Amino acid sequence: MTDKNLSYFKRVVEVFVSFLLLGFTSFGGPTAHLGYFNQTFIKRKQWASETQYAQWVALSQIVPGPGSSQVGFALGYHRAGLLGAIAAFIAFTLPSFVVMVLLAQFGNHWQGNVFFDSVVHALKLLAVVVVADACISMWRSFCQSKIMAGLALFSAAFIILSPSGFASLAVLLIAVLLGFLATSSIVPTASESLPKIRFAWCFFAVAVVGFIVSFFLDSGLSGLFAGFYHAGALVFGGGHVVLPMLSTFVPTPESDLLLGYAAAQAVPGPMFTMASFLGASVTPEGGNVWLWAGVATLAVFSSGLLLMLSAQAAWQRLSHHVRFRSAVASLNAAVVGILLAALYYPIGTSSLLGWVDVIIVGLGLAWLIYKRPSIFVLIMVFIVVGLVRSY
Template sequence: MRHAANDRCPWSIFLVFLRLGLTSFGGPVAHLGYFREEFVSRRRWLSEASYAELIALCQFLPGAASSQVGMAIGLSQAGYRGALAAWVGFTLPSAVLLIVFAQGLSSHGEAMTAGVLHGLKIVAAAVVAQAVWGMMRTLCPDTPRRLLMVIAAGTALLVPGVWGQLAVILLAGAAGCLLLAPMSRSAEDSLSIDISPQAGIRWLAMFVALLLGLPVLAHLLESQTLNLLDAFYRTGSLVFGGGHVMLPLLQAEVVANGWIGNDLFLAGYGATQAVPGPLFTFAAFLGSAMQGWSGGPLCLLAIFAPSFLLLVGVLPFWARLRSRPRVQAAMLGVNAGVVGLLLATLYQPVGTSAIFSFLDLALAAVALGALMLGRLAPWLVVLAGALVGWLVL
């Protein structure tokens, strides 16, 4: 890779992203706002148009969109080492907190009452409901896309599991390509990241090799570690539309297979809302809960690896690819489909595992109102939910 003209020290990039990783609450959309303020307005590492182009690329790709934007910014400043420094800095704080939390539950789970866990699950339901509403307004603004969303939700409920969800994504993309009008293009501005097409092909080949090879190796070697790597890598390869969309995919992998209980799964997801940084660090909690201290970093690397491989693989071809109207239309369909997946998840397993009484429903409504109307930070709502669960439930 040929670096950008103004190379920066990876250590300085790490420190900038570490500060963002310690303070960036609010989810992927908020993260993109923090990045814009830091790197466009304040530091001027990118132009406004370049940043918009970068967001468009990362929204097009599956994976952790805000983390991919961060990786690309580091890539533009210091090559591959810059991308690594940006990812580690932004991810480290929340990953460490969630690994410690998972180990605390494993060692002192009796200290956390059933009420606290139930309160966390209720807040998780409110967070998912907020995500569904916000994504529906943005990604399904017209009748065809709302209809596609509803069909996707119904299909996901009728055909549960990873393969049903993959079918929803593929069919939604095909429907979008055939039925939806493509997006109008904004003014273009080339990104200051120069990766050769040959390097891009190598990265994409590695992505495909891992996606196809990990399940084969896990089956042949009968290795639980390889099963975990395969499950989290595949999840990271299929997530469109933000970190909340990984919830049904991970639930189908780790809960349905009996690797972790649904109560602990939802409690960890609720706790993930209380920490800054990317939602994909939920993988660190799950890995640590399943395999101890070493499991957290293992699952974290597995779920983020596709985000990096796809980013650096597609970058050399992005300008030509995004100019094709049918590709743009297909992505509109995919986006509507993932909102449908999240809507199905809100009912099953999130709602059915958290809402058992009118009091539960009322508390979920209060938490949702605090998030949407009160504009409270998610971590405050999570802490309040845990406290109410401890005192009341």
């Protein structure tokens, strides 16, 4: 093996290990995952810049599929090419996949355990801390003008007040329109390049052909793949939107859907692994539970990941146009607004249950801003906090 190949292999392994550790510890849902990624890969490891990261986040909101997993997939590709992207996806998804299949098989034995519930709640408080830190950091980078600050605040308010699940997509479209019409006011600078994607048109073709072919699959494992592929291909707005799509395309009892959704919020990793739970739940007598869960998981993720790479290639080709750079600047501000809205709901409203929680989050955020501890040190401290509070 040449030195170049060895170096590439080391980067792939580094991507896998880094995302695997986060796969075990990233509680709080898609927006919290973006906070963890920002803290780990942008601030600490410096694999990419804030500008590049914001473009990936914006793309993940525009392209259908699992938002945080798409950003992780793009980060893995940026660090170690296609193998790095695959390593990032497998590593970040694997812990949640295993836990969800085991929950489907063995029921809710942990539910109601005071120690487990307290630790999960403490990790939800940590999610508030890391998302708040990401909001502060990205606000400083992308909301320096009054126009951009106003756009971010408008985006947050619009999403919070809107009952529509497509509010995030609407905000991004408004930001694009503003960017195209107000180039002289925004004064965009050249946005930092994203990595070139080889064979991008192939990824797009595979995603589209897979969607068309899936309409002709209607039984057994192939039918299972088709239903979950349709759901994953039509989800805009991240993990929380996958529930109504799965109820539409996957014939499973409502009780299983709700239990899988609740379990996906209680375990670390991507919420799309509720497909793992449902795939295991509908396994026929004598079938291999892990195979059915694996097919369901691959189906619900694959379209969004393929489209992320092909969309990034198109984004890169447009980046030299002034009006496009202006639209990117507006999109970056809108992304900050989306994160602010998610910090309030669902992350803050589901995690901050009293003044003690607010104090813990305040102390944790101050510690993170001024001392910059490792994310894994933060996780261990919050686990200890949860165990202490359980008494």
